[in-house]
Amino acid sequence: MPTYDYLCLKCNRRFDVVLSYAEYGARPVACSHCGSENVRRKPPRIRLARGEEAALESMADPAKLNGLEDDPRAMAKMFREMGKATGEDLPPEFGEVIDRLDSGQSPEQIETEVPGISDANSGDLGAMGGLE
Numbered sequence: 001m002p003t004y005d006y007l008c009l010k011c012n013r014r015f016d017v018v019l020s021y022a023e024y025g026a027r028p029v030a031c032s033h034c035g036s037e038n039v040r041r042k043p044p045r046i047r048l049a050r051g052e053e054a055a056l057e058s059m060a061d062p063a064k065l066n067g068l069e070d071d072p073r074a075m076a077k078m079f080r081e082m083g084k085a086t087g088e089d090l091p092p093e094f095g096e097v098i099d100r101l102d103s104g105q106s107p108e109q110i111e112t113e114v115p116g117i118s119d120a121n122s123g124d125l126g127a128m129g130g131l132e
């Protein structure tokens, strides 16, 4: 479950609250130090470099992701754009995945045919699948 970072406006101390997505916003949050409900959620810490953040934001656009799972070529294109946007060289395994997507293979097929690919790229491919 995600951890939310809160600041108590009464005692001015910060505390973490672990809430499920369903609970967040639906349940009052009280300060773990003084019990006050006069709390404010702190803005999330910025961990990503500017380029990566922009890339991820555009990726998180549901309209863009719609149907991508069924369209390997569109997915390959998006991965390429992502690589450009972050300004990083994609790992070689990633290039192989993109080429295979481009030739119309499904991600599942690629995972079974390229040994170790799901290990090497589980973060990237997993993030794709995890966006609902």
Ligand SMILES: [Zn+2]
Binding pocket: 008, 009, 010, 011, 012, 013, 031, 032, 033, 034, 035, 036
């Ligand atoms: Zn407090």
